[in-house]
Amino acid sequence: MVNFTAEEKGLINGLWSKVNVEDIGGEALGRLLVVYPWTQRFFDSFGNLSSASAIMGNPRVKAHGKKVLTSFGEAIKNLDNLKSALAKLSELHCDKLHVDPENFKLLGNVLVIVLAGHFGKEFTPEMQAAWQKLVVGVATALSHKYH
């Protein structure tokens, strides 16, 4: 089980309190679809994904990005118990959505890059380390119920 120190929790929560879930969520999901185009297969019903600007401007991508990041926020409230907190979502992604768990790591990477872009210097090395630990923990928890 992954353990977060008090400092790491402080860093994660400190940044999270400034995150606009709709903006950052939409940006992260959009960039995932642009940088790793195969991920678009999960969003065939979302309309126009024909170019980077179409993807980034697509309202369904933005809305879904917000939904995904909202779930992330729930994970952040349960840093000591990610597997339990994300158990249902893990089952959903395996049994209903059929998402290759490798994609959770990709989304985590993209989220870190988006946060870096938004927060600039405030995204210090220690902040980056804590967030990278978090996204790995979330990816692992989301994979936990796969069978």
Next chain:
Amino acid sequence: MVHFTAEEKAAITSIWDKVDLEKAGGETLGRLLIVYPWTQRFFEKFGNLSSAQAIMGNPRIRAHGKKVLTSLGLAVQNMDNLKETFAHLSELHCDKLHVDPENFKLLGNVLVIVLSTHFAKEFTPEVQAAWQKLVAGVANALSHKYH
């Protein structure tokens, strides 16, 4: 062999032309050592690596980061021929430095994050995609001569 479109090349060079090799190189190498602490084993003779602050302020890390990023400049100039460009460095990293090639991917990831913090909105999804393609190409080229 990886191919870069004209747009991808332009996206890469538009950023590269504005990169301060010493600042970005030092930042990238420093963050690698903090976020992935096992990488410090390659830099044991570099002096004080005892904390994030020590690492980021360490002059030998800055200098070496600049050296690494200068080599990356070779990649930017030789995008059509990465394997040949990095053949000697690949042999060096295998035969003399004994670096696990997985670390090349880690450094590439950290560089993308650092560029994102520096360039923010200018680091668009398309620019991010081009840079991720480049760092993956460089990691492959650096691994190519491993035996």
